[in-house]
Amino acid sequence: MTFLFTVSPDFAPDRLSGWYIFNTWLQKQTGTAIHLEMYNHYQQLHQAIEADKIDLIYANPYDAAMLVRNKGFLPLAKAQGQADEAIIAVNADSSVRDVADLQANSRVAFTDDPDVRLMGMIMLEPADLDAGNIVPVLADTHVLVAKHLLKGEADAGIILAEAYDNLSGVIRKQLRVLVRSQISVIHHALMVGPRLQAKRGEWRQVLLDMAADEKGRGVLAALGFDGWQTIDDEEMEFMIDLMDTLNT
């Protein structure tokens, strides 16, 4: 039997090959046939989840909640020291100096990345902005959110902090960050679905040992990770509860 592995579509584009290398490594280590399917959009991913096609997923926190509660997924591990954060940026020439300066009907650019949008909308609340009084500008990628700002097609943009930090210096110079989230406890998680749960303990150990092995370290480097670290069930439940409090 071949299991299906996927990665949340918010992966950094330059890590795409890293995920294929990781999949090859994982198959060798576990002696299990795993097919990696990368979806470009959340809609495609959510259809696959709904159809119970996925067995292993590097999920963003928003999807992780749904996978645990509705689909019986369990957490394996998270990338060491990594957390999901978002920024609100404006064009460097904008007269907006503070989030509170943004007015109703502001054009706000974001991607369909659900947790980044959630964190971003929370940071817009102090300006009395919500989904009902902004003009959404949907973009396919975080880079395109930045471009909307540069072209004056959006008044503010919500960008994954990691994606913002990876923008070229030329682009970043033309933007100004109004606020950066410091939430620290929201992160992606590698999770197994019901068909792989018998292997959970074994696979988790393989992941935890990865940084101690030379080849494993090379694979981790391709992902931009220092190593994996266990997520226990209660930590995952805590994050889900936290997402639940934010999702209002």
Place this chain on the structure above:
Amino acid sequence: MISDMKPEDIVGDYRETVLTFYDGTRRKVLYTELETPYPDGKLIVSTTTPEGVIRQVNRAFVEMSGYSEAELIGAPHNILRHPDMPAAAFKDLWETVQRGEKWQGYVKNLRKDGGYYWVKATVIPNVRGGKVVGYTSVRRKPSRTRVDECAKLYPTLR
């Protein structure tokens, strides 16, 4: 039990009052008019037991409340209760979460130094295996407009 506030911890001129909580316990509180602005981008997070005793706090909670983590863990969550808050708000909070639902509201919290800070608070029950094992409370930066509305409304509810 919750200890009375001490004059030596207070920064600035203060007033004094005694709060009586829902369980009949009382606390002398000292409070000032000094507001600490909510920091941009941060969330204050805590978890409590089903009885409202603090089990876990994050760094932002420690920074904003002015208490050390050791002082907070094991203390009742009403260590933050400000005298300007109407008791009805907390009655509604408890009734809502005990029904297993999410509660959200604007809260003026009392700091250890007698100052205050406004938050938008969300509290949800932690359900594990069908049972409520505690509560998670997350506070975020509130809209100034809503804070101004609440600052006018709350005194009329006390």
